[in-house]
Amino acid sequence: MxxxxxxxxxxxxxxxxxxxxxxxxxxxxxxxxxxxxxxxxxxxxxxxxxxxxxxxxxxxxxxxxxxxxxxxEVQRSYSGLQQLLQSAEAIRGNTTSYLRIACLPLFSSTIVPKISVGLLREHPNCRMAMVPLDHADLMRELLALRCELGLAEVGVAVEGMHVEEVTVGEEVCVLPEGHPLAALRTISPSDLEKVDLISYTSNDAYHKRFQSFFESTSFTKNVKLETTTAEAICSFVQQGLGAALVNPITARAFAGRGVVVRPLSISIPFVVGVCRPLGRPISDFAATAARLIVQECEAISVELRRPEVWQGQTGV
Incomplete structure (x- = not known):
């Protein structure tokens, strides 16, 4: 002190x-x-x-x-100061709102760009910024009030945060074209016991979550390659380096492009959370963004349930 x-x-x-x-x-x-x-x-x-x-x-x-x-840490403080100055400018002009949305990298190339069209159409005088972050940094930015909205996969409750949840689908298994497991309709934990796997890094929440579902298998021992994003994982699968478990949004983007997608025999829900810090009034601009994000997640959920989404893939 x-x-x-x-x-x-x-x-x-x-x-x-x-x-x-x-x-x-x-x-x-x-x-x-x-x-x-x-x-x-x-x-x-x-x-x-x-x-x-x-x-x-x-x-x-x-x-x-x-x-x-x-x-x-100093640079983070300067960034927060810049945000305060931008907010002050908006308040002074009484015509413009400025919204910072923190999101996982997955959503920076899918949901956030998609809803931005409608968002800026409804609020033409407003400005926004998208900040892709990993889960831990995302929550820190929200709790420090440096971002008004966050978009993350929901795993555990976060104190001091309001979270609106939308179940988008189920985590899936992605395989290279021609992989022996592609002949199966569903993939079970035991099917992966002797298969080379690609996964998130060992300290990542996704890695730990998937590992908990596969305790009876040699999940960790079979991981031959680690990386940090679902897109990178699917790219390695595309090169024939192994199988992996990823979210259905990324899997859909790679399906039929050298990658085969199969459902899992067990349920691992993919739940998206629209997060905002408690105790901070939400602006009309941010409320519109939250509404559009929920609508987009619900639309994706409906689309993922259509059988033809996964068609056009090749198995063995």
């Missing part, structure tokens, strides 16, 4: 400018001051924080690992 009270915005500004400009000389020029003055400010900030920000080598400042970590 004492450090927080003594570190000033001036200290943070000097640190930020030095980090982004790359040198004391350039930072001094940008801030219209002298290098010795900035050196003293940096030294004071290091003393208050209790760790070294820069190493001095041959008249050069080299940022330490702790400086890089600290600057990442």
């Amino acid at each position: 004492e450090v927080a009270m003594r570190v000033s915005l001036r200290h943070i500004e000097v640190f930020h400018v030095v980090m982004t400009s790359g040198s004391l000389t350039r930072a001094a020029e940008l801030m219209h001051t002298s290098q010795p003055t900035l050196s003293r400010e940096i030294a004071t900030l290091e003393r208050l924080l209790g760790f070294t920000l820069f190493e001095r080598r041959s008249r050069r400042l080299l940022a330490t690992e702790k400086a890089v970590l600290f600057h990442a």
Whole structure:
């Protein structure tokens, strides 16, 4: 608490400018001051924080690992400040709203672009930003009130968050064309016991979720390749590197393009959640976005239940 009270915005500004400009000389020029003055400010900030920000080598400042970590937090704060200024501009003009939607990468190329057409048609004077993030960062942005809406797959309840859930479909198995398992109508956990698998990274919530459904199999041992998105997983499947479990939206996009999709013998619901932080009034613009997202999810759910969606695939 004492450090927080003594570190000033001036200290943070000097640190930020030095980090982004790359040198004391350039930072001094940008801030219209002298290098010795900035050196003293940096030294004071290091003393208050209790760790070294820069190493001095041959008249050069080299940022330490702790400086890089600290600057990442500073940049998030600057981003939040920019959002506040944009909101203030909208309030002052009383004509424009600005909406930041955080979403999983999956939805950044599917649902959010699709609803944006109707959203901006209904609110032609408004502006929006889409921020693709992993689940943990998405929730942090919402709870920090840096985004008004979030679009995620629902797995666990999040305290401080209102979530409107829509069951879009079921997780599915994707296989390369010609794979022996493509001859089956459904895929069971035991079918995957001796098959090379592609999965999310071991610390990812999806990986842990799928693993929990396959405890009796050698799921983890059979994972030969890990990556971070469903699109990347399907791309590897497309190259014949193994089978995988993914959401039905991504699977649909790859079906018939070197990828065969099969339902699972067990139910793993794919539930999309429209999230917003509790205690923050929702704007008309954000309320329209939430409504359109729910409608689009419901439309996708109906489409995924049509038999012809998965037609045009080849098996063995």
